[in-house]
Amino acid sequence: MGRSIAATAALAALAAVCGCTVQGADGKGNSPVHITLPSSKAPSPETGSGSGSDDKPSATPSTKSGAPVLWSPGDSGTGVRELQARLRQVDWLFDGPTGTYDDLTQKAVEGFQGKRGLPKTGETDTVTWQRLKKMTHEPGKWELYLMGGQPAGAPDPRCMSGRVLCIDKSTRTLRWMVDGRTVSEMSVRFGATGTPTRDGVFQVYWKSRHHFSTLYDSSMPYAMFFSGGQAVHYSYDFAARGYSGASHGCVNVRDEAAIADLYAQVRNGDKVVVYW
Numbered sequence: 001m002g003r004s005i006a007a008t009a010a011l012a013a014l015a016a017v018c019g020c021t022v023q024g025a026d027g028k029g030n031s032p033v034h035i036t037l038p039s040s041k042a043p044s045p046e047t048g049s050g051s052g053s054d055d056k057p058s059a060t061p062s063t064k065s066g067a068p069v070l071w072s073p074g075d076s077g078t079g080v081r082e083l084q085a086r087l088r089q090v091d092w093l094f095d096g097p098t099g100t101y102d103d104l105t106q107k108a109v110e111g112f113q114g115k116r117g118l119p120k121t122g123e124t125d126t127v128t129w130q131r132l133k134k135m136t137h138e139p140g141k142w143e144l145y146l147m148g149g150q151p152a153g154a155p156d157p158r159c160m161s162g163r164v165l166c167i168d169k170s171t172r173t174l175r176w177m178v179d180g181r182t183v184s185e186m187s188v189r190f191g192a193t194g195t196p197t198r199d200g201v202f203q204v205y206w207k208s209r210h211h212f213s214t215l216y217d218s219s220m221p222y223a224m225f226f227s228g229g230q231a232v233h234y235s236y237d238f239a240a241r242g243y244s245g246a247s248h249g250c251v252n253v254r255d256e257a258a259i260a261d262l263y264a265q266v267r268n269g270d271k272v273v274v275y276w
Contacts, residue, residue: 072123075100148254158201189251191248221234235247
């Protein structure tokens with residue numbers, strides 16, 4: 001018993017000094033690890049009143065500018081998501097992409113149009129779209145899902161029994177599963193190239209509600225440690241910047257309400273599966 005207590009104390013001390021915090025993928029502020037640029041095909045279409053396709057969006061005549069309109073307020077879909085990602089590239093939009101043409105997107109389009117002498121309709125017509133495309137590059141997968149929202153894939157077979165934090169690096173999602181049933185899921189991000197999040201099967205060995213990393217001088221609320229100094233925890237930076245940053249190995253969660261609820265349910269000894 002004494003030896004077990006000493007081992008637990010040693011692990012806790014290690015986590016207190018190791019911890020993790022945000023950084024660029026290569027430590028120089030560049031894009032985070034595991035980014036892959038897709039082909040010209042966009043991710044799976046999202047349903048909604050918009051075109052539902054990035055390649056050949058339906059267009060209707062505009063009563064304001066005379067050019068065919070591709071997307072307008074109230075529309076949704078992968079085309080709108082790409083529009084938002086491109087607006088972010090030229091610093092006209094700072095939220096999302098969400099895939100929904102909301103008031104922020106409308107204002108961003110108006111600003112972009114006004115800056116270039118186009119009619120400020122707030123609708124994305126063919127002239128506005130072509131001008132924006134010439135100034136930007138085709139968004140990669142994690143530019144399109146910068147703030148999360150990628151659908152979770154099928155859980156790993158190792159997640160199908162017991163109480164498990166099932167963490168999928170491919171879709172950047174965390175499932176909280178009990179006896180094969182998904183209780184909740186949330187978007188997550190991982191370590192950069194030089195400090196990758198470890199793959200494998202682990203156990204939660206220590207929980208620290210108000211944890212602070214002395215190594216990286218960073219707050220790690222709702223920390224659930226599973227491998228040395230690596231933990232699942234809430235990240236203020238992830239909530240603000242999305243996948244523009246990365247951790248030093250931890251699994252970051254951006255939804256504070258979701259991880260607060262998760263933290264209350266998870267126990268020491270629960271399984272953690274991290275996989276591709």
